[in-house]
């Protein structure tokens with residue numbers, strides 16, 4: 001593992017709904033941050049990023065975001081990624097609403 | 103209100119059909135995102151943080167009941183039952199699904215609306231005074247000129263790939279309610295010594311990364327010269343503007359780097375050629391457009407009921423004192439409907455609220471509505487005898503907040519709750535400030551005060567020209583809010599001055615509270631507004647209340 005590599009997830013927006021999605025270890029796009037593959041090496045990050053970018057017919061705007069491991073799976077670090085993982089703070093819309101219904 | 107002619111309708115229909123097939127080809131994989139993105143942006147479709155966002159143009163902020171009702175229907179059918187009115191008098195839908203957008207655009211076309219040129223390096227929706235056609239201080243209704251500019255700029259072949267986006271604002275009053283000095287071109291109607299109306303032409307204003315107050319290119323342009331003169335400005339900019347650096351591409355930098363005199367010289371030269379080429383056709387078109395903007399047939403009815411109601415009902419009185427403005431017809435008033443109920447998102451109206459405003463416009467307002475850059479909705483022509491009924495109807499749907507121009511009438515951009523470019527949130531800061539001062543019951547005592555909040559340096563929330571500006575930044579992965587003081591959005595436009603170090607998310611509302619309570623101690627009397635006190639005293643005493651610990655340190 002590289003010396004100071006910060007763990008990451010591959011994230012994007014779904015082409016049709018625009019909803020935030022994350023790449024899983026088994027090559028699916030999940031809507032739930034905690035189900036994402038937590039990538040721990042630079043080499044793996046490059047491979048997974050280009051895998052994601054190649055899926056231009058399903059997702060848009062693929063990039064790597066810092067994340068951290070937790071008991072419940074990877075969690076976002078930066079507040080921007082926290083908002084993306086949950087939804088806006090002024091209404092119960094987006095992921096927070098959908099996930100409450102599950 | 104302007105009615106589409108056959109040409110306008112056919113143009114919008116063909117653009118919508120093109121976009122429908124582009125979306126189909128994107129969905130079936132024939133188009134890549136790189137190919138599709140410029141196409142969707144040409145039609146106002148952005149990809150934001152959680153979803154797509156469709157930005158619909160409301161030309162110079164003017165709507166009628168049918169259009170407002172259609173906006174409500176679109177919100178219900180294809181979005182989450184609300185829309186967000188922006189500082190450029192547009193409406194944004196925050197949750198459309200890509201495959202629904204062609205239907206949304208067709209629905210808009212039914213009421214002669216569209217989303218064309220609400221993005222990209224083109225001339226954007228021309229904005230105007232939201233009291234246009236009604237204001238007591240107006241020289242002429244600026245909307246015919248705004249419509250002329252809209253027709254000229256829409257799909258203008260020379261101006262589809264400008265160095266950067268281009269924003270024009272026009273006002274028919276010497277009192278500037280359209281922030282003309284913060285636009286690429288600002289047009290402020292004035293009279294010359296002979297009493298003829300014309301325009302003060304302002305160029306190179308803009309907020310964002312490098313805020314600049316626009317400079318006067320010519321103090322008086324005869325009305326008849328307006329269109330060739332504007333085309334001359336844009337065409338000079340099109341050639342001279344910097345395409346090598348996105349941050350230096352706006353006309354404000356072109357003017358700054360080349361100097362106003364050189365720009366003026368080039369514009370004048372180009373103008374001579376263009377005016378000859380236009381050969382007066384622009385004036386013929388303007389005359390046709392003007393017919394669409396005839397003043398409403400004002401009714402004459404006694405207005406006494408208004409006074410009786412005003413004297414009897416304190417809630418109505420408070421609303422009337424803050425939310426009404428002088429109309430050019432003494433029996434009428436301009437009603438501003440506050441879309442800033444304490445704790446709500448500034449500029450967000452539910453579909454039910456939109457329908458009530460549409461009904462009120464049709465029943466009591468000569469079928470006219472306006473959106474202000476301050477994110478409120480205006481019923482520009484209401485007979486005074488109808489005001490109590492209008493107030494009652496607004497109250498029933500939470501639209502009767504009496505806070506126009508007060509501390510909770512905050513401009514806030516979507517910020518990091520929606521915007522992909524944001525560096526921090528704006529909306530919850532606005533919500534909390536409004537709630538806090540409502541709890542303190544100080545709002546009316548504080549009086550006129552404009553707070554404007556942006557969620558990043560792009561300054562869509564106009565923070566630079568707020569009496570108090572708040573800019574949300576990302577400081578090492580944490581939201582941080584910078585305060586600016588002393589901005590001015592009127593004809594005496596000024597860029598606010600940074601007060602000092604920023605505040606964390608949980609410190610910003612207490613900081614604003616300190617600042618405003620400090621102002622109450624500093625002002626001469628209840629008549630002296632925040633901005634007047636600031637202009638009299640300068641920044642220092644305000645900084646001292648904002649940063650009390652500094653003062654202690656310095657004194658030690």
Ligand code: SF4
Pocket residue numbers: 515516517518521522523524525556557558559560561562563
């Ligand atoms: S100011 Fe920044 S955060 Fe706010 S809407 Fe504009 S680009 Fe987005």
